[in-house]
Amino acid sequence: xxxxxxxxxxxxxxxxxxxxxxxxxxxxxxxxxxxxxxxxxxxxxxxxxxxxxxxxxxxxxxxxxxxxxxxxxxxxxxxxxxxxxxxxxxxxxxxxxxxxxxxxxxxxxxxxxxxxxxxxxxxxxxxxxxxxxxxxxxxxxxxxxxx
Numbered sequence: 001x002x003x004x005x006x007x008x009x010x011x012x013x014x015x016x017x018x019x020x021x022x023x024x025x026x027x028x029x030x031x032x033x034x035x036x037x038x039x040x041x042x043x044x045x046x047x048x049x050x051x052x053x054x055x056x057x058x059x060x061x062x063x064x065x066x067x068x069x070x071x072x073x074x075x076x077x078x079x080x081x082x083x084x085x086x087x088x089x090x091x092x093x094x095x096x097x098x099x100x101x102x103x104x105x106x107x108x109x110x111x112x113x114x115x116x117x118x119x120x121x122x123x124x125x126x127x128x129x130x131x132x133x134x135x136x137x138x139x140x141x142x143x144x145x146x147x
Contacts, residue, residue: 033059035066035090035131037115038138039145040097042107049105051113055087056095059126059134063090066131067120072105073112081105084119112144 034056041052057063067086074080085100121131132147139145 031058032134033130034134034136035059035063036136036138037068037145038140039113039143040140042110042141042143044107045101047101048103049107049110050099050101051085052097052099053085053087054095054097055090057090057092059123059130060092061123061125062092063121063123063126063131065120065122066090067118068131069116069119071114071116072102072110073114075109075111077111080110082116086120110143114145115147 036056036058038054038056039051040054041050043050043052055066065086065088067084069082069084071082072080081102083102087096087098090096115132115135115137118129118131118135121128127133135147137146
């Protein structure tokens with residue numbers, strides 16, 4: 001009888017611990033709020049180089065304005081230029097495709113695009129540093145892209 005009682009106590013303890021851990025596991029499975037910028041393409045255009053971005057706002061609130069200063073590096077790894085890309089409004093939970101024509105830039109010579117800073121990050125309930133703090137970068141091109 002003693003071993004049956006001990007077994008039941010052990011089973012009860014394990015069950016209680018697993019139920020207590022349940023909310024912690026659920027919290028870990030939720031993705032962190034993020035603003036994902038994917039460099040999706042770089043094609044020559046009449047003006048220079050056209051960069052195409054796929055943007056996904058999962059910060060949990062609409063952005064009324066989002067802009068980033070980027071640095072373009074040439075094939076030698078030297079900064080060729082600094083410019084600001086204005087993504088305008090980015091609704092929460094929405095994926096948006098945006099293109100920017102960089103006048104005089106040669107796509108074949110761009111080796112890296114660096115997000116230098118967020119020049120604007122605004123929206124109801126959005127802190128000014130939310131865009132950089134939640135920023136994730138990806139690339140579908142041969143150009144290195146990141147922060």
